[in-house]
Amino acid sequence: MSAGTFTPAPGRAPMRTIIGKQLRMELLLTARRGEAVVLAMGVPLLVLLGAGLFEVTNLPTDDRLGFVVPGVLALTVMSTAFTGQAITTGYERSYGVLKRLGASPLTRPGLLLAKTGSVLVQIVVQVAILALVGFAVGWRPHADALLPAAGVTVLAVAGYSGLALLLASVLKPETTTGAATLIYVLMLSVGGIMFAAPDLGTAGWFLLPLAAHAHALRETLMFGGSVPFSIWLSLLLWAVVWLTAAARNFRWE
């Protein structure tokens, strides 16, 4: 090999390129993990078609799709922003990936940005596919209240991500996986997706963010109405509390 091959020429590629490449890798690896794809698309599709089209559960309304589709959208947001992210981040931390990438030209803020971007891209794609499937089988949402629906979704994503990063930082990856899956199943059953959520009044919105998010999506997409103030407040509280806790406790290794 000729001399001068390794002559130093250090430098960082444009930050946009770096984050773009990292984002691509995050998405590629997610797509490669079978269980992540099932969790992200398989379960929501099954719930949407099963509970939306057939009388398998008792719903508080005759408009089965109108009730189920917003719930499934909320469920998908949770599975990607919380369950998937907690599991992935927990393992990446234990494999030393977070530490290694943080110590590259990507930098730690760059890595967090790429991860956030990857979660958002996944959610947009999932919501689009599920909404299209819903539409194809007869779901007819109101289009007037899309903005508040998107607003509560952003808050929900923020809260779920905070809790995911917190769990991944304080628990072992196996424990994180167990806890995140358990919470997912728990929320799936009592979160008001296939059945009506237990009526806990306003307190329920603060305990069950999935139920709150699903309810808000129904109010907007099913009725074209507005999001109850208590739901704005509960999701905002979840986002602030968990993001703050995650920022304080986040560990790279």
Added chain:
Amino acid sequence: MAAVEVRDAVVRWGDTTAVDGVSLCVPRGRVLALLGHNGAGKTSLLQVCEGFRRPDSGEARVLGLDPVGDHDELMPRLGIMLQSGGVYPWAAAGEILRLFASFAAHPLDTDMLLDRLGLRRVERTRFRRLSGGEQQRLSLAVALVGRPELVFLDEPTAGMDTEARHTTWQLIEELRADGVSVLLTTHLLDEAERLADDVVIMRSGKVAATGTPAELTAAAGIDLLEVRADPGLDLTGLRTHRKVTETSPGEYAIAGELDTKGLAEVLGWFAAVDAHVTAVSSRRRTLEDVYLSLTTQATVGATE
């Protein structure tokens, strides 16, 4: 400005003091080997230089910068090879190397690196399916791909077979020839002896000795004298200050005080007994002898 400058660094993990007041300097374009047993504090010291950890006291400057405070500015200029992990288990070797290459402004040709490190065959193999040695070679490629000024290599040849080890040594020699500064840890003496301009021997978190390999071995002096002469000599007179054995008929091994005066005395004794000396050879200490005497005896004082 030195590539790495560490002053009185102390690193504690809970109650254990892993690094206890270490100072060292890696001049630009040189290779420094941190030599020591497992648990001697090598990796902890490296973590301070890489900015993964602040020292509990003391200071580290890397390329004139603070490895923690100036982390983002420093990272593109460094190549870091961790002892293990740090890579997505589900990504293929080639994907990982190209990802890190895409972070750099002027990356090396990834195909060239894959070929030179013998990774072409496993380019499409996921990281977790690679052998330990292949994982190590990929980590080395990742450390080098951004054309850094300074590389930190934590036990770079651990888990490699002989061939890969020699390839890695050649690469490190090439890095040095091309002006890259290298700080590596190792517990392999031949590795340190072959690669390092400077060696820092660490023991229990402290510097036990520093110097070039030649200085470290020269300071120890001649260690054994072998003399071939008439067989069956009465060695009583020679044994006063030294250990003498007739290893085989006519082959004498003399150990002990062997400075210039000592050598003259030994040969003088052979002359005095009228022995017919046909061969004299001396064996100098190797780095291994120095290392073992420094790291196994608690009584040996640190030399700086």
